[in-house]
Amino acid sequence: MLRESDIxxxxxxxxxxxxxxxxxNENLQDLLNQFKNLLEDYSSLKSDYEEVKEGREKYKRQARGQDRNPFVLVLVDGDGYLFKEHFLKAGSEGGINAARELSDSIRELMHSTMGMQADQCRIMVRVYANILGLSKVLARAGMVGHEARxxxxxxxxxxRAQDLFDFVDAAEKKxxxxxxxxxxxRLFVDLNQCRHIYFAGCHDSGFGSLFTPYRGRGDKITLIKSASFHREFEDLGLPIRELPSVFMSTPLATTKPTAPAQTINTKVVTAVNGTKPICKHFQKGICKFGHGCNKQHVMPNQQLTRPADHPESPSPKQLWSGSPIVGRSQEFLFSTLPPHSLKSEDFxxxxxxxxRLDTYCPHPSPDAMDAYHRRAKERKVCNSFHLSGQCGDMSCQYDHGDVSNTVIDVLRYILLQHPCSRAGACRSLKCYMGHVCQKPNCKAVKSWQCRFNQRAHTIDLNVAQWVSPSDHSDGDDDNHSSISVESFESQSPNTAFFN
Structure with missing residues (x-):
């Protein structure tokens, strides 16, 4: 029997x-759990590896695809970059030749900027323009016909000339x-297939902010210089090139007149009598009190002096007899009034x-006036039809036949010599009457008879903004009628024509 100690x-x-x-058992269970976790981690890592591997293969396929179709993009603002005159006048044939010349010129630029890669790249061209408005401007310049578009x-x-060339109508929005x-x-600048962008829109400073993030990126962007190049683009550190064989090198504008420059001061002089205010209505030509007005009748630019021994107020006659009033020179009108452009067709x-201001319209040449005289003798032309392209009067008695650009220019000039009834408040795009006096050196004084009132001679001619026209057309009745040269020449010789 076992003892107690043994038990x-x-x-x-x-x-x-x-x-x-x-x-x-616990160690074995712990080992099994660790092995299970290890298998799960392995499976997760294997899945991640497969995804990374698939992504790398996909990237390689995309990279190989991009390498197969490289191209350069040419962006052109067609409203500011006009093709050469001989291209535009040639119509369809000119369009084909313009596309070929642009392609050859861009190819030369590619060799200078891209080296050996140039031969591997195709050329994509996108030209955007308001075709309707541009057609009107070019028609007035005699480069295309007068029909719509x-x-x-x-x-x-x-x-049609090139596979990747498109001239797109951007509609009539501003x-x-x-x-x-x-x-x-923005779509193509960061695309790897797009190796370079040639930008032809440097006439508009609004594009400057678009290139700020790409300052100094000459390997990706080249600017194309044309007639109106904004200085702001020179500070971007991007290469600037020209295509003189493709685009016009001078703006489409009227030749600058050679009249001597004169400076006009529109500030109203201080009245002689410090206690007597100046009549603003008189300066506008609408004072109804005349000599009985209790305010001083002082003209702009007039310097009035009063001798010390004559303290009484000067008479109206004395007020008009001050220093000579200098009218606005032709040089001043040309440099201040806005030129006729695509923008003036819509705003x-x-x-x-x-x-309201008018676009600058110089006096026609004697030959142009003779051409208008000859045409008017045959039959008087319809102002509304030939200036706006449409006439709302079904029973119009004036001529709607074809006329030359010279006759249209004279017609526009003659209408501008007749003041609009709404003056500066007019907002009708179809109003072709005058809103400011464009007669060189015209003096708004009684001895210098002029159709325009005082304000039309003194308003500020600097453009502050371009506004949209109103729907109504004030003065259309006057525009529709035919104003002859005879009625225009019936004025004082001082206000008819200036040579």
């Missing part, structure tokens, strides 16, 4: 074996072309006071 020893040994067996044969042929050019630039210029 205790066996119990202790059994408990020890039981504890060891328990620890062994007369530029369309040129643009269609330009598009910022239509700008919006499309901006979005096309109306106004000054800081809200008065």
């Amino acid at each position: 205790d020893s066996l119990n202790t040994h059994l408990a020890s074996i039981s504890q060891e067996n328990q620890r062994h 007369s530029l369309s044969p040129f643009t269609s042929a330009f598009t 910022e239509g072309s700008d919006f499309k050019i901006r979005e096309m630039f 109306i210029p106004i000054n800081k006071d809200g008065d």
Whole structure:
């Protein structure tokens, strides 16, 4: 029989074996859990590896695809960059030749900027313009016909000439072309397939902010210089090139007159009598009190002096007998009034006071006046039809036949010598009457008889903004009628024609 000590020893040994067996089971379970976690981590890493591998293969395929079709993009604002005159006058044939010349010129630039890569790249051209408005401007310059969208044969042929060439009509919205050019630039500038962008829109400073993030990136962007190049683009650190065989090198504008320059001061002089205010209505030519007005009648630029021994107020006659009043010179009118442009076809210029301004219209040459005389003797032309392209009078008695651009220019000049009844408040795009006096050196005084009132001679001629026209057309009745040269010449010799 076992002794008590043996029994205790066996119990202790059994408990020890039981504890060891328990620890062994726990260690085994822990090992199995670790192995399970290891397998899960391995599976996750393998999945990530497969995704990365697939992404790398996809990137390689895309890179190989991009390398197969590299190209350069040429963006052109067609409203500001006009093709050479001989291209435009040739119509469809000119469009084809313009596309070929542009392609050859860009190819030469590519060799100078891209080196050996130039032969591997195709050329994509996008020209955006308001074709309707541009057709009107070019028609008045004698480069295309007077029918609506007369530029369309040129643009269609330009598009057909090359596979990746498009001349796009950006419609008649004010910022239509700008919006499309901006979005096309943003779409392609960071695309690897697009190796270079040649930008022809540097006449508009609004594009300057578009290139600010790419300052100094001459390896990606080249600016094309044309007739109207804004100085702001010179500070971008981008290469600037010219295409003299493709685009016009001079603006489409009237030749600058050679009359001597004169400076006009429109500030109203201080009255002689410090206690007597100046009559503003008199300066506008609408004072109804005449000599009985209790305010001083002083003209702009008039310097009045009063002897010390004559303290009484000067008479109206003395007020008009001050120093000579200098009218606005032809040079001043040319440099201050806005020129006839594409913008003036759709918007109306106004000054800081809200008065409407006219585009500059110089006196026609004697030959032009003779041509108008000969045409008017045959039959008087319809003003509305030949200036706006339409006539709303079904029973119009005036001529709607074809006339030369010279006759139209004379007609526009004659109408501008007749003041609009609404003056500076007119906002009709179809009003072709005058809103400011454009007669060189015309003096708004009684001895210088002029159809325009005093204000039309003294308003600020600097354009503050271009506004949209109103729907109504004030003065259309006058525009529709035919104003002859005889009625125009019936004025005083001082106000008829200036040679």
